[in-house]
Amino acid sequence: MPTLRLSVNGQEHSVEEVDPLTPLLWVLRDSLGLSGTKFGCGGGFCGACTVHLDGSPVRSCSILATSAVGRKITTIEGLAGDDGTLHPLQEAWIEHDVPQCGYCQAGQIMSAAALLESNPVPSDAEIDAAMTGLCRCGTYNRIRQAINSAVQNMGNTSARKEGGA
Amino acid sequence: MNDQYLHDVIRDAEAAFEASPETRTQTLGRRSFLKLTGLAGGGLALAFYLEGGTQSLAAQASGEFAPNGFIHISPDGSILIYSKNPEIGQGIKTAFPMIIAEELDADWEDVRVEQAPIDQAVYGRQAAGGSRSIPSGWDQMRQAGAVARAMLVAAAAQEWGVPVSECRTEKSTVIHSGSGRRLGYGELANRAAALPVPDPKSLTLKKRADYKLLGTRVTGVDNYKLVTGQPLFGIDQVVPDMLYATYTKCPAPGGRVGQANLDEIRSLPGVKHAFVLQGNGQLAELRPGVAIVATSTWAAISAKGQLRVTWDESEAAKDSWSAAVKRARELAKQSGSEILGETGDTAKAFSSAAKTVEAFYSYPFLSHAPLEPQNCTAWYRDGVMDIWASTQTPQRGLTSIAKMLDIPEDRITIHQTRVGGGFGRRLMNDSMCEAATISKQIGAPVKLQWTREDDMAHDFYRVGGFHSFKGAVDDSGKLSAWEDHFVTFSSDGQKPVTGGNMSATEFPLPLIANFRLTQTLLPLLTPCGPWRAPRSNAVAFAGQCFFHELAVAAGRDHLEFLLEVMGKPRWLDPGSSRALNTGRAADVIRLAAEKAGWGKSLPEGRGLGLAFYFSHAGHFAEIAEVSVEDNKKLTVHKVTVAADVGPIVNLSGAENQCQGAVIDGFSTMLGLELSIENGRVQESNFDQYPLLQLAHAPEVEVHFIQSDFPPTGLGEPALPPAAPAICNAIFAASGHRVRELPLSREGFSV
Numbered sequence: 001m002p003t004l005r006l007s008v009n010g011q012e013h014s015v016e017e018v019d020p021l022t023p024l025l026w027v028l029r030d031s032l033g034l035s036g037t038k039f040g041c042g043g044g045f046c047g048a049c050t051v052h053l054d055g056s057p058v059r060s061c062s063i064l065a066t067s068a069v070g071r072k073i074t075t076i077e078g079l080a081g082d083d084g085t086l087h088p089l090q091e092a093w094i095e096h097d098v099p100q101c102g103y104c105q106a107g108q109i110m111s112a113a114a115l116l117e118s119n120p121v122p123s124d125a126e127i128d129a130a131m132t133g134l135c136r137c138g139t140y141n142r143i144r145q146a147i148n149s150a151v152q153n154m155g156n157t158s159a160r161k162e163g164g165a
Numbered sequence: 166m167n168d169q170y171l172h173d174v175i176r177d178a179e180a181a182f183e184a185s186p187e188t189r190t191q192t193l194g195r196r197s198f199l200k201l202t203g204l205a206g207g208g209l210a211l212a213f214y215l216e217g218g219t220q221s222l223a224a225q226a227s228g229e230f231a232p233n234g235f236i237h238i239s240p241d242g243s244i245l246i247y248s249k250n251p252e253i254g255q256g257i258k259t260a261f262p263m264i265i266a267e268e269l270d271a272d273w274e275d276v277r278v279e280q281a282p283i284d285q286a287v288y289g290r291q292a293a294g295g296s297r298s299i300p301s302g303w304d305q306m307r308q309a310g311a312v313a314r315a316m317l318v319a320a321a322a323q324e325w326g327v328p329v330s331e332c333r334t335e336k337s338t339v340i341h342s343g344s345g346r347r348l349g350y351g352e353l354a355n356r357a358a359a360l361p362v363p364d365p366k367s368l369t370l371k372k373r374a375d376y377k378l379l380g381t382r383v384t385g386v387d388n389y390k391l392v393t394g395q396p397l398f399g400i401d402q403v404v405p406d407m408l409y410a411t412y413t414k415c416p417a418p419g420g421r422v423g424q425a426n427l428d429e430i431r432s433l434p435g436v437k438h439a440f441v442l443q444g445n446g447q448l449a450e451l452r453p454g455v456a457i458v459a460t461s462t463w464a465a466i467s468a469k470g471q472l473r474v475t476w477d478e479s480e481a482a483k484d485s486w487s488a489a490v491k492r493a494r495e496l497a498k499q500s501g502s503e504i505l506g507e508t509g510d511t512a513k514a515f516s517s518a519a520k521t522v523e524a525f526y527s528y529p530f531l532s533h534a535p536l537e538p539q540n541c542t543a544w545y546r547d548g549v550m551d552i553w554a555s556t557q558t559p560q561r562g563l564t565s566i567a568k569m570l571d572i573p574e575d576r577i578t579i580h581q582t583r584v585g586g587g588f589g590r591r592l593m594n595d596s597m598c599e600a601a602t603i604s605k606q607i608g609a610p611v612k613l614q615w616t617r618e619d620d621m622a623h624d625f626y627r628v629g630g631f632h633s634f635k636g637a638v639d640d641s642g643k644l645s646a647w648e649d650h651f652v653t654f655s656s657d658g659q660k661p662v663t664g665g666n667m668s669a670t671e672f673p674l675p676l677i678a679n680f681r682l683t684q685t686l687l688p689l690l691t692p693c694g695p696w697r698a699p700r701s702n703a704v705a706f707a708g709q710c711f712f713h714e715l716a717v718a719a720g721r722d723h724l725e726f727l728l729e730v731m732g733k734p735r736w737l738d739p740g741s742s743r744a745l746n747t748g749r750a751a752d753v754i755r756l757a758a759e760k761a762g763w764g765k766s767l768p769e770g771r772g773l774g775l776a777f778y779f780s781h782a783g784h785f786a787e788i789a790e791v792s793v794e795d796n797k798k799l800t801v802h803k804v805t806v807a808a809d810v811g812p813i814v815n816l817s818g819a820e821n822q823c824q825g826a827v828i829d830g831f832s833t834m835l836g837l838e839l840s841i842e843n844g845r846v847q848e849s850n851f852d853q854y855p856l857l858q859l860a861h862a863p864e865v866e867v868h869f870i871q872s873d874f875p876p877t878g879l880g881e882p883a884l885p886p887a888a889p890a891i892c893n894a895i896f897a898a899s900g901h902r903v904r905e906l907p908l909s910r911e912g913f914s915v
Contacts, residue, residue, distance in 0.1 A: 019434060019463060019467065022461075022463045026462050029462070030409070030461045030462050030463070034394070035394070036393070036395065038398075038536075039462075040536050040538070040617065041617040041850055042466075043617070043850050045850060046851050048536055076394030077394045086392070086393070089392075093388065094384050094388045094389060097382070097383075097818070099254075099392075100254035100256070100825050101253060101254030101583075101584060101586045101587075102385075102388075102391040102397070102583065103398060103537045106391070106392075128858075131859040131860070132860075133859075134851060135536075136829075137254050137825045137829070138826070139824070140857075140858075140862035141824050141828075141862065141864060141865055142821065
């Protein structure tokens with residue numbers, strides 16, 4: 001079986017003897033010990049396993065680890081700054097006390113972080129379209145609040161569009 | 166398919182419901198605190214407290230003050246509080262320590278929280294279920310804090326040579342009122358540890374008006390770890406050199422393994438073991454199946470995909486939902502064979518009725534579908550078993566494993582992890598029993614992982630059900646009669662399955678002068694279990710929609726009609742503070758109406774719907790504002806919740822529970838159903854069991870009436886009124902009466 005070279009959270013990793021059909025999710029969790037990325041459905045439906053591939057959100061249960069070779073992978077463990085400074089979304093998640101069971105929240109935050117990276121001032125409709133991950137506990141009101149709060153804290157208040165879309 | 170384990174879980178839960186507050190308090194006397202004290206600090210601390218006066222060497226060396234199993238105060242002033250019950254998303258890991266910190270007068274900034282070890286001798290019952298943690302732990306947590314505070318005050322008074330009565334506490338500090346001298350709790354820890362433990366009953370607990378921490382918004386104690394992806398859950402646990410397993414069972418419950426291609430499986434990459442387990446005859450413990458053990462989760466899942474099993478289904482379930490629906494519709498034409506309760510004279514009331522309404526309601530089977538699929542890590546070696554599990558009932562799991570694998574209970578340790586969603590699913594420890602059995606068989610640490618498909622195929626489902634109603638209003642527009650023929654399921658032909666039971670105490674029956682509740686049991690082998698707000702989650706939909714139908718038939722405003730039925734303020738069971746109080750009910754109904762703008766004028770196609778429900782000792786009124794377009798496209802704009810559960814512990818957590826419960830309620834009623842044919846659940850993943858997404862979640866506004874009644878739990882009671890409130894709003898907006906869930910069955914979409 002091949003050895004994979006993966007770039008995860010700014011570090012190069014060499015993973016030996018990987019079945020070429022292994023989803024990225026299980027390489028992250030089992031081989032690299034990055035268990036912040038969660039297994040929820042294995043079919044790309046729930047979004048608990050969302051990570052960034054070159055800055056774009058992907059559902060890591062549904063892409064092969066081999067397809068991530070040569071690309072920049074960011075997981076929830078790598079979202080904060082190197083000095084431990086939390087991403088504004090992480091701060092907002094704590095401030096708004098978003099989690100209940102908390103299992104989906106890493107995936108929710110990674111989805112939101114990718115959204116704000118490409119669209120720093122999303123409208124409600126754009127948040128709706130980007131945030132398709134499932135929360136079984138129903139924390140959606142607070143997820144929306146936390147995203148809006150992070151947008152403001154990132155200094156994008158003035159640019160905030162009026163009304164909805 | 167009588168399942169003793171499940172029966173015991175339910176009986177345990179019901180017994181605790183029935184325990185009066187007085188009974189619960191009596192178990193928390195001085196002796197139990199002494200007992201807690203010693204064991205909490207380990208054997209040496211036990212000796213110290215029970216023998217009185219002589220501080221143990223261990224405690225002296227560390228300078229730690231551990232007055233009971235819940236609190237450790239270090240000389241540096243840090244306060245470690247242990248939260249004893251599993252955290253499943255209900256917020257107990259933050260709420261319990263808040264209650265302790267309030268009575269301790271600890272500065273919340275000094276407090277660090279850890280999950281308590283699972284130890285019945287120290288902590289008593291440790292479980293999450295039935296919205297019971299807060300009501301059953303309220304006195305115990307307050308007393309734990311008060312005992313420690315009293316000892317710290319006594320230590321300071323001794324240090325200063327002043328009477329205890331001249332000392333007060335605030336922010337982890339004892340202050341001498343006369344001189345203004347101050348000593349921090351850390352500075353007092355060593356001296357306090359040498360003092361006798363006071364009788365908790367001798368201590369005065371705070372009044373609600375004096376609370377500084379309780380009732381405020383506190384962010385969850387694990388939130389930092391959650392947002393940074395740290396390993397908190399069962400699925401995240403790692404043991405050195407562990408292997409990874411899957412376990413495959415017959416898709417029809419009760420099926421046994423016939424033939425399996427084990428040799429082929431053993432030859433696959435990464436596979437170390439493949440073997441058949443026969444099960445122990447208990448559906449909620451170990452069912453027959455095929456274990457595959459491999460070097461990674463993916464290798465185990467991948468090999469599972471190659472597994473070919475011929476099942477022996479001679480004793481397996483053959484249940485069919487479509488056949489049950491057909492049979493229930495036939496039965497609807499007649500009264501039930503068994504009378505569960507009746508009062509007054511319904512026949513007479515119907516004969517003199519001004520209006521009579523008949524309606525047939527139904528709701529489907531549901532899966533719990535917690536987002537963390539079932540999993541468990543077990544490590545058996547040298548006669549000792551360690552278990553890491555996302556469970557709601559760790560102590561029951563321990564007992565099961567001890568019995569099933571013949572291991573003494575004191576050689577088993579359950580490491581309680583954070584739980585990625587419970588909803589009642591993890592009251593059962595089947596994945597724990599499987600992992601433990603596999604580890605013992607191979608003599609190695611193993612993490613068992615269920616796939617989502619396993620999780621949906623092997624649940625203890627929310628049972629579907631049917632209600633054939635007949636109701637009447639009299640000449641004056643008052644509700645005068647109510648008949649409900651409840652068609653439910655039974656696995657033994659004697660009693661309904663768990664969650665499929667009703668009684669004459671169910672709201673609103675005790676408030677109706679002439680009612681008759683009958684029941685018919687249909688056979689079922691599919692295992693059923695408690696699903697968030699068992700029974701109420703379904704009965705509230707049917708009953709409170711039909712209640713609205715009667716208000717409409719009477720030409721009455723729903724709010725006024727509902728308040729009239731409540732009548733004058735009174736307890737329905739004067740002996741229990743966990744009973745429905747019609748005054749508290751009327752207050753939340755009025756508050757919801759005021760906050761939601763009941764009676765306001767709305768554009769065409771938009772309406773308000775109301776429902777009240779009482780479950781788990783919580784009084785909840787909810788009003789939904791809904792738009793329905795011509796193509797049955799639905800928007801739930803907002804749901805306003807008014808609740809009385811006594812004093813609020815953590816306002817943030819409490820609101821979150823209500824918001825989540827309402828969204829769970831809407832998610833479920835909108836599109837979730839399981840079709841069961843030939844004993845098999847047909848749906849297997851979230852594409853066929855579509856939970857609500859953020860885009861369609863209503864805004865949920867929550868208002869609490871903070872009364873001084875004993876606090877009751879919040880994990881469940883906000884859910885039952887959501888479905889009827891939304892259905893009643895759909896009627897107000899469109900004139901369409903929903904009598905069958907999910908809404909997608911009647912053509913609604915979002």
